[in-house]
Amino acid sequence: MPTLTIDNQPVTVAEGTTIIQAAERLGLVIPHFCYHEALGAAGSCRLCAVRIEKGPLKGIQMACMIPAQDGMVVTTLDPEAVEFRAHVAEWAMTDHPHDCPVCDEGGECQLQEMTIAAGHGTRRFRGLKRTYPNQDLGPFIVQEMNRCIQCYRCVRTYRDYCGGTDYGTFGSRNRVAYGRVTAGRLASPFSGNIIDLCPTGVLTDKTFRFKCRSWDLQEAPSVCPHCSLGCNTLPGARYRELLRVKARVNRAVNGFFICDRGRFGHGYQNHPQRLREPHVDGESVSWNDALAAVHERISQTTEHHGHGTVAFLGSRRATLEANLLLGQWAAATGCTRTVYECHPEFDRIARTVAARLGDQRRSPGDIQRSDFILLIGAEPLAEAPVLALAIRQAKRNGARIVILDPRPPQLPCAFEHLPLTPEQLQLALEQLATKKFKGWTRDESTTLRNLGKDLTAAQNPVIIGAGALLGAAGIERLFDLVDASSPAARPCGVLVPLAGPNSYAAGLLSNGGPDFDDLLDAILNGMVKTLVCLETDPFEDYPQHGRAQSALAQLESLIVLDALPTQTTRHADIVLPTTVPVESDGCYINHEGRLQAFAKVLDPGLSVAVTGGGDHPPRIFEQSAPGNLPRPAWAILAEILKLPTETAALRQQLARTDNRFAALTQIHRAAEGEIVTAIGIPPRPQDDDGAVESSVPGSLQLWPIDTFGGADIFSTYSVHLDPLRDEPYILLADEDAKQRGLTDGAGAVLTSELGHLKVRVRCTATIPAGIAFLPHLLRGATAGFVPGGGALSCTLKSVEGEA
Amino acid sequence: MSPRMSEYPQVLFKNRVPGETVLIDGYRTTGGYTALEKAFKELDPATIRDQVKRANLRGRGGAGFPTGIKWSFFPADQPGEKYLVCNCDEMEPGTYKDRELLKADPHQLIEGVIIAAFALQTPVAYIFIRYAFEDCAANLDRAVAEAAAAGYLGKNILGSGFDCEIHVHRSAGRYILGEETALLNGLEGKRPNPRSKPPFPAVRGLFGQPTTVNNVETLANVPHIINHGAEWFKGLARTLEGAGTKLFGLSGHLERTACFELPVGILLREVVEEVGGGVRGGRTFKACLPGGASTPYLTAAQLDTPLDFEPLEAVGSRFGTAGVTVFDDTTCMVAATLNLIRFFARESCGWCTPCRDGLPVVAWLLDKIEAGKATFDDIDMLKDQFRNISGRSFCALAEGAMGPVAGLLNHFEQELADHVIKGRCPLKKK
Amino acid sequence: MELLPENQQEFFRSKAAAIAHPRELVIDALRAVQSHHGWVPDEGVTLVAALLGILPIEVEEVATFYDKIFRRPVGKRVIHVCDSICCWTREGEAIFTYLQEKLGIAPGETTTDGVFTLLPTCCLGACGDAPAMMIGLTTYGPLTPQRIDEILAQVRAEVSA
Numbered sequence A: 001m002p003t004l005t006i007d008n009q010p011v012t013v014a015e016g017t018t019i020i021q022a023a024e025r026l027g028l029v030i031p032h033f034c035y036h037e038a039l040g041a042a043g044s045c046r047l048c049a050v051r052i053e054k055g056p057l058k059g060i061q062m063a064c065m066i067p068a069q070d071g072m073v074v075t076t077l078d079p080e081a082v083e084f085r086a087h088v089a090e091w092a093m094t095d096h097p098h099d100c101p102v103c104d105e106g107g108e109c110q111l112q113e114m115t116i117a118a119g120h121g122t123r124r125f126r127g128l129k130r131t132y133p134n135q136d137l138g139p140f141i142v143q144e145m146n147r148c149i150q151c152y153r154c155v156r157t158y159r160d161y162c163g164g165t166d167y168g169t170f171g172s173r174n175r176v177a178y179g180r181v182t183a184g185r186l187a188s189p190f191s192g193n194i195i196d197l198c199p200t201g202v203l204t205d206k207t208f209r210f211k212c213r214s215w216d217l218q219e220a221p222s223v224c225p226h227c228s229l230g231c232n233t234l235p236g237a238r239y240r241e242l243l244r245v246k247a248r249v250n251r252a253v254n255g256f257f258i259c260d261r262g263r264f265g266h267g268y269q270n271h272p273q274r275l276r277e278p279h280v281d282g283e284s285v286s287w288n289d290a291l292a293a294v295h296e297r298i299s300q301t302t303e304h305h306g307h308g309t310v311a312f313l314g315s316r317r318a319t320l321e322a323n324l325l326l327g328q329w330a331a332a333t334g335c336t337r338t339v340y341e342c343h344p345e346f347d348r349i350a351r352t353v354a355a356r357l358g359d360q361r362r363s364p365g366d367i368q369r370s371d372f373i374l375l376i377g378a379e380p381l382a383e384a385p386v387l388a389l390a391i392r393q394a395k396r397n398g399a400r401i402v403i404l405d406p407r408p409p410q411l412p413c414a415f416e417h418l419p420l421t422p423e424q425l426q427l428a429l430e431q432l433a434t435k436k437f438k439g440w441t442r443d444e445s446t447t448l449r450n451l452g453k454d455l456t457a458a459q460n461p462v463i464i465g466a467g468a469l470l471g472a473a474g475i476e477r478l479f480d481l482v483d484a485s486s487p488a489a490r491p492c493g494v495l496v497p498l499a500g501p502n503s504y505a506a507g508l509l510s511n512g513g514p515d516f517d518d519l520l521d522a523i524l525n526g527m528v529k530t531l532v533c534l535e536t537d538p539f540e541d542y543p544q545h546g547r548a549q550s551a552l553a554q555l556e557s558l559i560v561l562d563a564l565p566t567q568t569t570r571h572a573d574i575v576l577p578t579t580v581p582v583e584s585d586g587c588y589i590n591h592e593g594r595l596q597a598f599a600k601v602l603d604p605g606l607s608v609a610v611t612g613g614g615d616h617p618p619r620i621f622e623q624s625a626p627g628n629l630p631r632p633a634w635a636i637l638a639e640i641l642k643l644p645t646e647t648a649a650l651r652q653q654l655a656r657t658d659n660r661f662a663a664l665t666q667i668h669r670a671a672e673g674e675i676v677t678a679i680g681i682p683p684r685p686q687d688d689d690g691a692v693e694s695s696v697p698g699s700l701q702l703w704p705i706d707t708f709g710g711a712d713i714f715s716t717y718s719v720h721l722d723p724l725r726d727e728p729y730i731l732l733a734d735e736d737a738k739q740r741g742l743t744d745g746a747g748a749v750l751t752s753e754l755g756h757l758k759v760r761v762r763c764t765a766t767i768p769a770g771i772a773f774l775p776h777l778l779r780g781a782t783a784g785f786v787p788g789g790g791a792l793s794c795t796l797k798s799v800e801g802e803a
Numbered sequence B: 001m002s003p004r005m006s007e008y009p010q011v012l013f014k015n016r017v018p019g020e021t022v023l024i025d026g027y028r029t030t031g032g033y034t035a036l037e038k039a040f041k042e043l044d045p046a047t048i049r050d051q052v053k054r055a056n057l058r059g060r061g062g063a064g065f066p067t068g069i070k071w072s073f074f075p076a077d078q079p080g081e082k083y084l085v086c087n088c089d090e091m092e093p094g095t096y097k098d099r100e101l102l103k104a105d106p107h108q109l110i111e112g113v114i115i116a117a118f119a120l121q122t123p124v125a126y127i128f129i130r131y132a133f134e135d136c137a138a139n140l141d142r143a144v145a146e147a148a149a150a151g152y153l154g155k156n157i158l159g160s161g162f163d164c165e166i167h168v169h170r171s172a173g174r175y176i177l178g179e180e181t182a183l184l185n186g187l188e189g190k191r192p193n194p195r196s197k198p199p200f201p202a203v204r205g206l207f208g209q210p211t212t213v214n215n216v217e218t219l220a221n222v223p224h225i226i227n228h229g230a231e232w233f234k235g236l237a238r239t240l241e242g243a244g245t246k247l248f249g250l251s252g253h254l255e256r257t258a259c260f261e262l263p264v265g266i267l268l269r270e271v272v273e274e275v276g277g278g279v280r281g282g283r284t285f286k287a288c289l290p291g292g293a294s295t296p297y298l299t300a301a302q303l304d305t306p307l308d309f310e311p312l313e314a315v316g317s318r319f320g321t322a323g324v325t326v327f328d329d330t331t332c333m334v335a336a337t338l339n340l341i342r343f344f345a346r347e348s349c350g351w352c353t354p355c356r357d358g359l360p361v362v363a364w365l366l367d368k369i370e371a372g373k374a375t376f377d378d379i380d381m382l383k384d385q386f387r388n389i390s391g392r393s394f395c396a397l398a399e400g401a402m403g404p405v406a407g408l409l410n411h412f413e414q415e416l417a418d419h420v421i422k423g424r425c426p427l428k429k430k
Numbered sequence C: 001m002e003l004l005p006e007n008q009q010e011f012f013r014s015k016a017a018a019i020a021h022p023r024e025l026v027i028d029a030l031r032a033v034q035s036h037h038g039w040v041p042d043e044g045v046t047l048v049a050a051l052l053g054i055l056p057i058e059v060e061e062v063a064t065f066y067d068k069i070f071r072r073p074v075g076k077r078v079i080h081v082c083d084s085i086c087c088w089t090r091e092g093e094a095i096f097t098y099l100q101e102k103l104g105i106a107p108g109e110t111t112t113d114g115v116f117t118l119l120p121t122c123c124l125g126a127c128g129d130a131p132a133m134m135i136g137l138t139t140y141g142p143l144t145p146q147r148i149d150e151i152l153a154q155v156r157a158e159v160s161a
């Protein structure tokens, strides 16, 4: 641990820390362009010059390139260094178009800041400026090359860090430019990060372009709601509209990065179909009338049918606060059937994870440091995209990545892949744990046996698996394998992406209670007459749509709190409009058990762009904003329960009533969130072990799966993500396609118990024969095919005349 | 020919006949490949490295780093992949000695490469050659084939158990490829930006493996050192600390512009007045670049400087590649420097700011001064650009670009001022 | 026009398969396409990537760095005129002007008959023979207007033959 002196202040840092990082520890920002904590040093911009007065290399040196050494004496204020830094800024600005007034980066531009910090103010160079044509990089990112300072951060982000393959550096001398070989959308699902990492206005957010100056934005620290990983974000809004999302730093979770789903999937907040007013029996009513109606229906139900005939359904996307309050409300009505997840298989998985994760939980930050990552039935790019980025960093650090999965893996790094069928995955999980290999070809057993050995030998292994293919039984086996691979000295890590941003909380809260299947039985048996749904859509999310529909149709009252229309709100007797996450404070617990708070960015309300019809200022003047009736679900529930409707006081109350969540009182201050260490109750044992029924000859085993395009409700309501959404396709083995006279790209009709569906064929050699995959498009053509409900049997025929 | 040419021992050029290329038979008749036989049969790698070190052979690529010392850092005994790379990028204006050597006598290099590869225990060697030297590349292809046929290349050379293969890599332009780490990126098929050092190529070079990079002329000297010994080699130089002969490429306003092999330490005056036949048309010597485009100018006052590393450093310049470009008294040194800076700015790889964006500023200033549109503020700005680019770039290219600017500011300040005062170039005929 | 004859494509494919770092062939492959096709079009970049099993972006990043890889159409012969210091001392500028006048084109342009493209280049390593130029892969110097006339006539004859 070397101790050095920078500007007369001593600082002790870890071995390998560079001078620029050591200075940062002292709160000294040495001007820099090319250095970035996540990307490291390139030494190209030369802005970070300091003088080393004592040390092995004396004189003017680049602070980002030189590791701190014991006894080093550094000054950042040396006149030569100061003069040089001003020159670097001057050079960087020679070709700059000076168009800051119309540049979206203005106000948060590192070039502006560093130019000032470096002391360059007056232009001396009067020669001709070099100019560039721009390239169309697709719907997300605008390029304005003339503003480039050639810091190479974008390529280092896109290619090196994110593993993208279609963006690079062209040319040489002062004509270096960046882009794709041909114009078009950047293909990496992490493309938007170059917007954050580019220190200038070359790369800006196209969905945000010219909407607002950055200093006019309302911003607050937030957490991405689009998957269970819980990336930290900084959404920005103005005039009652969420305009953009940037990554916010959380070194344990997402580092400096988010995925394009999280970044560009913000259109839901201002979606024209947002639920804006309380409704009772299809009539728009006031909040007072709506809450009175809720009260009345619930008392009526209990009066007519007895205690316990009202049931409550919480959810993976409602906040922890709201889910907790729902539980309190249920208890108050004498309800014994509170369920927190409407997909029973995902419910079991969440409970298993909450019960068994313990100290073996691994964050993406931990995963970057792993030396052996085994993915079994997981597709990070769909289930928790930023996890794929963490795996890539592990690979860059030398880790071995092995994937057991029937699908062709999409990871943005090199890996070893063994295509096993879903049944074989179960077998592999079991036998890797018992180390007895049966039922394999000789090659397969050797591979698996070696894999088992390597897993044992690894220093810091992590096993990752997800529910869509493994099911609850598979996830239990996965934990058995983790236990079997965890000698006391070196526990094996595990990560299981869950169904939604707050699934972990749902798993903890269920406390051994019934699941949604039990609840549906109770409804069908007439034991439950009224159901309260908290931001959940059992009509769509429960895998067997028919069963859900017929059960829910028997209810006397369906009371739904939600922000966007769903099948469930359409069937509801009472609809209470809630806010979306950016419109309220709240907490989620991510899939590693990390409790994270987000803060309100903006109040709900119809955006000025809508109400003003393009006029500015809008011509309607009222005391309150139009469309501002939605309220945070927790605030509605707190009011019903006569609890405080102010965040801090409410969190105090919740922490007192349930001490597993004691961290709630402090959580808004925790930079990296707080791990909830409480252990959940595992699901009841189940006889069905997820085996697939043997199928009719000529049929395929069809597995619905999620894709990056997003199967969460928020992304499906975001138009910006449309280019990422696949049209329905079926993915199958070359030989299966050939047998049916189908080729890659051909049109086909898929027939299953859910009827007929037109799909496009995608085939590859690596998929095992007999199985096929269908992307789940929530609210879309394949809505009925919910992942995690096991496989369906289907047949596939070619369509004449389809190309 | 210079009357005194016969006084200069010819080692590298001893076989040279203008317009002809020596093939393997011709090469062998004057002792070619005897050093190789000796090395493989009588010497072990460590002894060869030691001899080269004792001979005080200094790199001929421009930096002049002692070859023996460079080789002593090389993990020759470490098992695994290792590489020897011969640098024939030769793109610094005024430098054309490697080309002359390869046009005349390519086997010298092949023999040198094989001995060096043996000394460093690198079974694979690359010769990196620039686009414009297709004539030399063809000579090398042929020489490699001849050497292989003669059993000097391939498996188990001369029964030594040592294998060696040589690849001739043809490049596609750009001066920066001559910088050794940029060259390695270029060989790997990556963007040829220089790499940061450390790690040095001896630790992590080509394909991430230990690599030694040497210039053509450096390696061509090796067989002669093996044959005649370190003392003989040192004795070839005219200075005490110097060693060997040197290929001098003469150019500019001289009567004779050609490449000559001359003793290290020969006086600049002798080179200009005798070997070069004096300034063209009987004009007066004004200045010269003593060692290629990146070396600060010398003036007539420095004609008696011995051309060797230390003496040239003592007068504020560098030996560089020993490409001597002479300017007569009609030359505008601002215009000459502008030409040089334009070269460096155009050949910048674009990695670091002082070079990529700083050199165009210097070119703009010089252009303005030369056009007579500058003020004394511009001369001050030229000085502050010089001060801030020197020693501050990522690699030595921009550093080299400041060489002529240093010479201009040191020796021709009055000429700069005259441009401002007269509002035009004082040397341009009207 | 064909980018690269099949036998050469096969040569690169099999060599790439046989070596540890196929990317090292990228300049060779680009030069092969260029010498066959005259210049490297977008499809040439994709072809080289496919032959070597590397990404098109990796090829393009390299192709655009080097000045002797032509990513835009050029005439049948490219004339590279040295504009560096030694040629400059020996009337290189006048020679460049003469060439422009003689060919009726500015630097970067191609003659209307499609035979010559004129480009400046840095030192050709022919400083002893200054002023110098390179046509295709052949270097010429020292140049005088008369020499240039002869050389151009000779190259034109070769091209049309």
Ligand SMILES: Cc1cc2nc3c(=O)[nH]c(=O)nc-3n(C[C@H](O)[C@H](O)[C@H](O)COP(=O)(O)O)c2cc1C
Binding pocket: B058, B059, B060, B061, B062, B063, B064, B065, B067, B087, B088, B089, B090, B091, B092, B175, B176, B177, B178, B179, B180, B181, B213, B214, B215, B216, B218, B219, B395, B396, B397, B400
């Ligand atoms: C911009 C630049 C260009 C260079 N060009 C060459 C060159 O063309 N040939 C060469 O041998 N060395 C060149 N060098 C020097 C090499 O980096 C390296 O020092 C040399 O090849 C080592 O060989 P040596 O020790 O035998 O001289 C160049 C260096 C720089 C910074």
Ligand code: SF4
Binding pocket: A147, A148, A149, A150, A151, A152, A153, A154, A155, A178, A197, A198, A199, A200, A202, A203
């Ligand atoms: S585009 Fe932005 S990130 Fe990329 S080099 Fe230019 S300024 Fe840097």
Ligand code: SF4
Binding pocket: A224, A225, A226, A227, A228, A229, A230, A231, A254, A258, A259, A260, A261, A262, A263, A384, A385, A386, A387
């Ligand atoms: S990985 Fe998940 S949490 Fe992170 S930005 Fe993407 S969708 Fe949001």
Ligand code: SF4
Binding pocket: B176, B194, B347, B348, B349, B350, B351, B352, B353, B355, B356, B393, B394, B395, B396, B397, B398, B399
């Ligand atoms: S000094 Fe910088 S820009 Fe110039 S060639 Fe070297 S690395 Fe490239």
Ligand code: FES
Binding pocket: A031, A032, A033, A034, A035, A041, A042, A043, A044, A045, A046, A047, A048, A049, A062, A063, A064, A065
């Ligand atoms: S920040 Fe150190 S060189 Fe760019």
Ligand code: FES
Binding pocket: B093, B094, B095, C082, C083, C084, C085, C086, C087, C088, C122, C123, C124, C125, C126, C127, C130, C131, C132
């Ligand atoms: S300067 Fe023209 S060939 Fe060297």
